[in-house]
Amino acid sequence: MAETIRVIIAGPRGNMGKEAVLLVNRTPTLELVAAVDSRNEGKELREVEGMPDESARVYTDMERCLQDVEADVLIDLTNPEAGKVHMDLALDYNVRPVVGTTGFTEEDVKRLRKKAEDKELGAIIAPNFAVGAVLMMKFSQMAAKYFEDVEIIEKHHDRKLDAPSGTAIKTAQLISEVREEKKQGHPDEKEEWEGARGAGMEGMHIHSIRLPGLVAHQEVMFGSSGQTLTIKHDSINRESFMPGVKLAVETAMKLDTLVYGLENIME
Numbered sequence: 001m002a003e004t005i006r007v008i009i010a011g012p013r014g015n016m017g018k019e020a021v022l023l024v025n026r027t028p029t030l031e032l033v034a035a036v037d038s039r040n041e042g043k044e045l046r047e048v049e050g051m052p053d054e055s056a057r058v059y060t061d062m063e064r065c066l067q068d069v070e071a072d073v074l075i076d077l078t079n080p081e082a083g084k085v086h087m088d089l090a091l092d093y094n095v096r097p098v099v100g101t102t103g104f105t106e107e108d109v110k111r112l113r114k115k116a117e118d119k120e121l122g123a124i125i126a127p128n129f130a131v132g133a134v135l136m137m138k139f140s141q142m143a144a145k146y147f148e149d150v151e152i153i154e155k156h157h158d159r160k161l162d163a164p165s166g167t168a169i170k171t172a173q174l175i176s177e178v179r180e181e182k183k184q185g186h187p188d189e190k191e192e193w194e195g196a197r198g199a200g201m202e203g204m205h206i207h208s209i210r211l212p213g214l215v216a217h218q219e220v221m222f223g224s225s226g227q228t229l230t231i232k233h234d235s236i237n238r239e240s241f242m243p244g245v246k247l248a249v250e251t252a253m254k255l256d257t258l259v260y261g262l263e264n265i266m267e
């Protein structure tokens with residue numbers, strides 16, 4: 001039988017954290033040893049409203065949690081500020097971080113990869129854990145070899161803090177690996193209203209839509225003479241991310257470096 005992986009979850013009451021708690025709760029090879037929340041210090045998780053029957057203790061201070069608890073993996077699903085601090089602390093305490101929290105810059109990833117490698121610890125930052133979203137990004141990278149004009153349209157619920165989404169940034173990064181920089185649109189194009197053409201990366205455009213009712217959706221739209229190609233993915237609930245979270249937790253145990261993007265660990 002596979003050995004049990006001891007897990008801490010940061011952000012257990014959030015949209016994603018709640019699903020991650022349920023994932024660990026129903027997976028016999030994973031054990032929840034603590035949760036780090038912005039409140040509920042000292043409670044057992046099961047005493048917190050909406051949480052399943054888990055006796056893991058809740059901490060409001062990540063460092064104290066890491067000092068008190070023997071853990072293998074930290075799953076972080078909080079916000080960019082907290083996520084960065086938590087990831088650093090996890091590596092300090094030899095706990096492997098699996099981070100779904102978005103808002104990490106390329107510099108953050110570089111610095112944290114060096115730290116993980118110095119400590120010979122596995123670490124994963126995955127802007128999107130949904131297998132379909134990873135395929136959408138990979139298919140977009142394939143299409144970008146043949147279409148140099150591309151617009152990325154990402155749509156999320158209106159509680160989202162960061163824009164563009166981590167997925168949109170990762171998509172643009174993957175496309176930029178195969179696409180020459182190109183200014184798109186008319187050479188004399190002018191934004192009459194600031195922001196009308198979205199954010200930019202190497203001439204690509206990224207548009208961020210925020211509306212109640214949405215979960216997480218992205219379209220990558222390519223165009224060339226006489227044709228367009230749209231590659232689209234929709235997450236209609238947060239359960240869609242959980243197989244990817246499980247894969248990342250299991251894989252982090254076997255790595256000794258930081259991997260950025262689930263596509264790098266999917267077979």
Ligand SMILES: NC(=O)C1=CN([C@@H]2O[C@H](COP(=O)(O)OP(=O)(O)OC[C@H]3O[C@@H](n4cnc5c(N)ncnc54)[C@H](O)[C@@H]3O)[C@@H](O)[C@H]2O)C=CC1
Binds near residue numbers: 010080100126159
């Ligand atoms: N990689 C992926 O597949 C996905 C990533 N995300 C990302 O995950 C993050 C969380 O998303 P949601 O669950 O929708 O957000 P949310 O706002 O529903 O949940 C965040 C939770 O973190 C908690 N929190 C904030 N600061 C904290 C701290 N210092 N210590 C402990 N807990 C803290 C909040 O109390 C809240 O319960 C975001 O960065 C989002 O972009 C979201 C969905 C999928």
Ligand SMILES: O=C(O)C1=N[C@H](C(=O)O)C[C@H](O)C1
Binds near residue numbers: 127166
């Ligand atoms: O905040 C969200 O909800 C999501 N965030 C991630 C992102 O920024 O790409 C992943 C997914 O799109 C949901």
